[in-house]
Amino acid sequence: MTSTFHGIELGKRGLAAQQTALSTTGHNIANANTTGYTRQRAEMIATKPVSIPGMQIQLGTGVEVDKLVRLREDYLDVQLRGENKSLGYWEAKSDTLTKVEELLNEPSDDGLAYTMDEFWKGWEELSKNPDSAAARAVVSQKGVAVTETLRHISESLNQIQDDLKLVIKTKTDSVNSLAAQIGNLNDQIGRLVPNEYQPNDLYDQRDVLIDQLSKLVDVKVSPPNKDTGVVDISVGGVLLVSGKTANTLTVDTSSGVVDPANIKIGNTQVALNSGELLGRIESFGILGGGVKSTIPTIQEKMNNLAMTFVNAVNTVHEKGMNLDNINGTSTNKVPFFIGTNMNDIAVNPDILKSPSLIAAAKEEASGQSSTGNGKNAQDIANIKFTALGFPGINSTADDYYRNIIGQLGIDSQEAQRMQSNSEVIIQQVENRRQSVSGVSLDEEMANMIKFQQAYNASARMVTVVDQCLDKIINGMGRVGL
Known part of the structure; x- marks a missing residue:
């Protein structure tokens, strides 16, 4: 026969189990809007039954909470982190390409194409009025506009690259900060799990940090250690945590x-495969065959455009005759532009001081010319339609620049498309993850009512057994009194 107080123990265990379940439900409701929170569930099991002597039966002893389960699917975490790295990479590439597009601002009345077109028109007008001081002044000022535009583009590209250097440092610091926080959580979890605690909230905090890290670099997370709950994190095959x-x-x-050799974890070289940090590095400039560095590539092409354009104009200009040459006051011929690269090109200061040095005339067979000769100015204007020797291609300056703009647009569009695709996939995965791990207030309210009713029933059980015991203790053996 069981103990007289068996019913009290049953009720007490029921109260404790339902109270734990209610507390878990309340915890879920309180964290319904907490980023990265994984809803929990109290798993209840029947406690060990007792055998009744003389009877071939076992009597139940009630219920207890076996564990608090995090409702989470590891597969969805892996899938989301895999897409997170792609999103970070294409966001970084798209951001840089968009900034360059805004800088070049084509097509517009403020861009380089329009400024160069006005430059050619200036020479065209000068060829018609070679002895006009106003036409000469216009040509020199149009040249100034071209060189200022090219220098502005160069300075702005350098500024974007300097900004990227700071961003790379910031993102690298973020990677190290997240790694340190994950290591700290591993330490806390590793001290609790061996003592049979369930640090579910610490697991959630660690998962949030790993999700953030996965956008910066391509991470691989080891399965949690069964004995300690600790995870290791590697990047490119090298342990970060x-x-x-x-x-x-x-x-x-x-x-x-x-240099890829200078990307290291500790003292070990690591190959970044994806993630925002790699996107920033490639935008800034990275060595290696087949790797397309965004800013250095555009800087190189723009510098090729500038110097090929400058050399072409100077070559024709120095073959012509200026007013001083025609008047016989000087035999000197000067270049129209000076400078060695896009950063320092400018219109020759001597020409700005004295527009008469602009060589609009073409030398005749006799070695002489006239102030009304504008053939050399026309030859310079015709450079617009002349194929120039750009590295790897013969093309007009206008077509070469259009090719730069066209390729930039293609690359930007591809980056935006890949970013959009990654965002869609991540949203789909996140929706599936939320359907498993997210808190549904309707579901939690239903659970709260269910556990409340069970708690009330257990309390009623204690009351009934208390009344029975009161009858036995205070009501029995009092006959005749």
Whole structure:
């Protein structure tokens, strides 16, 4: 026969189990809007039954909460982190390409194409009025406009690259900060799990940090250790987090481009495969065959455009005759432009001081010319339609620039398309993850009512058993009194 107080124990266990379930439900409701929170569920099991002597039966002893389960699917975490790295990479590429598009601002009345077109028109007008001081002044000022536009583009590209250097440092610091926080959480979890605690909220915090890290670099997360709950995180096959130890990622940008050999975790070279950090590095400039560096590539093409254009104009200009040559006061011929690259090109200061040095005339067979001769100005104007020797291609300056703009547009559109695709996939995965791990207030309210009713029933059970015991203790053996 069971103990007289068996019913009290049953009720007490029921009260404790339902109270734990109610507390878990309340915890879920309180964190319904907490980023990264995983809803929990109290898993209840029947406690060990007792055998009744003389009877071939076992009597139940009630219920207890076995564990608090995090309702989460590891597969969805892996899938989301895999797409997160792609989103970070294409966001970084798209951001840089968009900034360059805004800088070049084509087509518009403020862009380089319009400024160069006005430059050619200036020479065309000068060819018609070679002895006009006003026409000469217009040509020199149109030249100034072209050189200022090219220098502005160069300075702005350099500024974008300098900004990228700062962003790379910031993102690298973020990687190291997240790694340190994950290592700290590993330490806390590793001290609780062996003592049979369930640090579910610490698991959630660690998962949020890993999700953030996965957007910056391509991470691989090991399965949690069964004994300690600790995870290791590697990037490119090199451990970034090993247990509670966080290693340091370094990226050397001091040379103006990044050598892959100088991307290291600790002292070990690491190959970044994707993620926002790689997108920023490739935009800034990275060495290696087949790797397309965004800013250095555009800088190189724009510099080729500028110097090929300058050399073509100077070559024709120095073959012509200026007013001083025609009047016999000087035999000197000067270049129209000066400078060695896009950063320092300018209209010759001597021409700005004295527009008469503009060589609008063409030398005749006799070695002489006249102030009304505008053939050389026309030859310079015709450079617009002349194929020039750009590296790897013969093309007019206008077509070469259009090719730069066209390729930039294609690359930008591709980056935006890939970013959009990644966002759609991530949203789909996140929706599926929320359907498993997210808190539904309607569901939690239903659970709260269910556990409340069970709690009330257990309390009623205690009351009934108390009344029975009161009858036995205070009501029995009192006959005749």
